[in-house]
Amino acid sequence: MSASANVEVKVGDCSNEDPQKLAAFEEHVANGGLIEPNDWMPEAYRSLMLRMAEHHANSEIVGALPEGEWIVKAPSLLRKLALTAKVQDEVGHGQMLYEVAQDLGKSRNAMLRDLITGVTKYHNCFNYPCPTWADICMIAWLIDGAAILNQGTLAHGSFGPYIRTMRRINMEEAFHFKHGEDMVLTLMSGTDSQKQMAQEAFDRWWEPSIAFFGPNDRPDELERPAMRWRMKTATNDDLRQKFVNRFAPAAMATGLVINVCTKDDQGNVTSATPDPLLKLDEETGHWGFTQPNWEEFFRVIRGNGPCNKDRLALRRFSYEQGEWVRKAILDGTTTPCKN
Amino acid sequence: MLSESRTNVPEAKGELQTQEVQKFPIWEVFTKKKESAVHLHAGSLSAPDSELAQCFAREHYGQDQPCVNMWVTRRDFLTADSGENESYELFVQWGAGLRYEHVGEVEACNGVEARDKCKELFCADKKHFTIWSCPNSGITKIDGSTNMIWRETTDQAYRLASGYSKVVRKKWEALRESKAVDDYQSEDLKDTY
Numbered sequence: 001m002s003a004s005a006n007v008e009v010k011v012g013d014c015s016n017e018d019p020q021k022l023a024a025f026e027e028h029v030a031n032g033g034l035i036e037p038n039d040w041m042p043e044a045y046r047s048l049m050l051r052m053a054e055h056h057a058n059s060e061i062v063g064a065l066p067e068g069e070w071i072v073k074a075p076s077l078l079r080k081l082a083l084t085a086k087v088q089d090e091v092g093h094g095q096m097l098y099e100v101a102q103d104l105g106k107s108r109n110a111m112l113r114d115l116i117t118g119v120t121k122y123h124n125c126f127n128y129p130c131p132t133w134a135d136i137c138m139i140a141w142l143i144d145g146a147a148i149l150n151q152g153t154l155a156h157g158s159f160g161p162y163i164r165t166m167r168r169i170n171m172e173e174a175f176h177f178k179h180g181e182d183m184v185l186t187l188m189s190g191t192d193s194q195k196q197m198a199q200e201a202f203d204r205w206w207e208p209s210i211a212f213f214g215p216n217d218r219p220d221e222l223e224r225p226a227m228r229w230r231m232k233t234a235t236n237d238d239l240r241q242k243f244v245n246r247f248a249p250a251a252m253a254t255g256l257v258i259n260v261c262t263k264d265d266q267g268n269v270t271s272a273t274p275d276p277l278l279k280l281d282e283e284t285g286h287w288g289f290t291q292p293n294w295e296e297f298f299r300v301i302r303g304n305g306p307c308n309k310d311r312l313a314l315r316r317f318s319y320e321q322g323e324w325v326r327k328a329i330l331d332g333t334t335t336p337c338k339n
Numbered sequence: 340m341l342s343e344s345r346t347n348v349p350e351a352k353g354e355l356q357t358q359e360v361q362k363f364p365i366w367e368v369f370t371k372k373k374e375s376a377v378h379l380h381a382g383s384l385s386a387p388d389s390e391l392a393q394c395f396a397r398e399h400y401g402q403d404q405p406c407v408n409m410w411v412t413r414r415d416f417l418t419a420d421s422g423e424n425e426s427y428e429l430f431v432q433w434g435a436g437l438r439y440e441h442v443g444e445v446e447a448c449n450g451v452e453a454r455d456k457c458k459e460l461f462c463a464d465k466k467h468f469t470i471w472s473c474p475n476s477g478i479t480k481i482d483g484s485t486n487m488i489w490r491e492t493t494d495q496a497y498r499l500a501s502g503y504s505k506v507v508r509k510k511w512e513a514l515r516e517s518k519a520v521d522d523y524q525s526e527d528l529k530d531t532y
């Protein structure tokens with residue numbers, strides 16, 4: 001899986017910054033200029049970029065957890081190879097993004113620990129259950145597809161190390177997405193029970209996919225620091241519309257039905273009815289759709305989703321179990337390393 | 340849903356019981372994608388020593404794409420001013436946002452002299468952003484034929500988007516008209532990869 005960096009942060013104003021430097025910085029960024037770690041930047045830029053990279057890294061790591069569980073249960077050798085490679089990629093994305101964040105001033109270890117103790121967050125979509133193989137297929141197609149759309153715009157951002165990382169990551173997301181598409185098409189060209197399994201998984205993942213891009217835009221969206229400083233180059237609602245325009249007709253072409261669903265506390269679908277707003281506006285070229293249930297979205301973000309506890313418990317378990325490895329490595333190299 | 344061995348993960352809250360570890364040194368990795376290419380900066384990693392940095396680099400930067408050769412060095416070597424009289428590898432970042440590119444090698448007494456020579460010999464009047472220099476004694480050079488994970492002898496298509504293009508196209512065509520598949524694939528998120 002993958003993450004959008006739609007982390008909501010409050011940043012302090014820039015009133016303590018040297019006004020001349022700040023003006024030059026803002027002009028440079030507004031003109032498409034890029035920032036490297038040793039360049040001057042306002043403190044608010046540094047901390048916002050750090051939190052964006054850290055949240056993104058956390059999401060890559062946590063996103064790999066439910067998928068990792070399915071490696072042993074993959075239906076064929078090819079699928080097992082591909083899923084193993086995907087999980088390795090995702091953890092690698094986390095690794096690269098932690099490096100980007102670390103260079104902005106927070107140690108990697110502190111970030112790993114803050115994730116486990118709940119000080120920092122990860123992407124909300126990973127708090128939902130993944131009960132069947134078809135969920136793995138839908139995640140790869142929809143969530144990785146959404147991630148590519150989002151990260152494609154992030155790759156045009158202003159911070160050099162982050163955009164270089166986005167480019168490498170997107171190449172790998174493309175594999176995840178294509179493989180997901182292949183798996184969804186396989187199910188939808190299969191038996192009735194395969195199709196039903198796919199539809200049930202689609203009902204679980206459609207809403208988290210459109211919620212993936214984050215809350216609705218605010219009226220002052222373009223004025224907010226993330227957009228003004230070009231950390232983000234597209235708004236959440238624009239990306240969401242782009243996603244629906246592309247994926248809704250594709251899903252329908254495979255025979256999937258786009259439903260509006262209600263879910264219980266465990267994330268099981270309790271009712272599904274075809275989305276009444278789903279139709280193409282010939283004039284704008286945009287597909288209508290029902291917004292995700294934002295009340296539920298914020299409830300889950302606050303820690304009350306079906307899988308929040310499982311995900312963090314597993315991270316904590318792995319981290320504590322790995323203690324002896326860290327000890328062994330560090331004890332073996334107490335003298336500073338020479339090449 | 341968890342696999343059997345992990346179904347009884349204890350629920351825990353609050354502070355971690357384990358110690359925070361000291362910060363590892365940071366290493367920079369340069370990869371060469373094919374024999375005719377130059378080494379390009381691939382990214383960084385944190386590792387406690389050179390041996391683990393090499394393992395990590397091979398695993399992380401050496402198996403997502405073809406890679407025939409890789410250099411690993413400590414980050415602080417690249418900007419160091421002191422040094423021995425020896426040969427230095429030189430890397431130039433031509434502009435902000437770009438990747439460092441290997442431009443050549445010079446003999447120099449220290450890092451500063453190596454970078455000065457780089458400006459003269461390789462940058463000339465060309466605009467550049469920053470230069471890294473690394474003493475050859477400080478670089479581990481990993482040769483592709485024996486030590487890289489990516490090997491041409493095994494089929495790695497399963498881990499590339501292109502490995503699925505044909506089969507996906509065929510499956511779409513069984514479900515949609517060619518024109519619709521073309522439209523869908525024309526914006527196949529291509530500008531992102």
Ligand SMILES: [Fe+2]
Pocket residue numbers: 001002090144147172173176
């Ligand atoms: Fe992914």
Ligand SMILES: [Fe+2]
Pocket residue numbers: 001002003060089090093169173
């Ligand atoms: Fe990812």
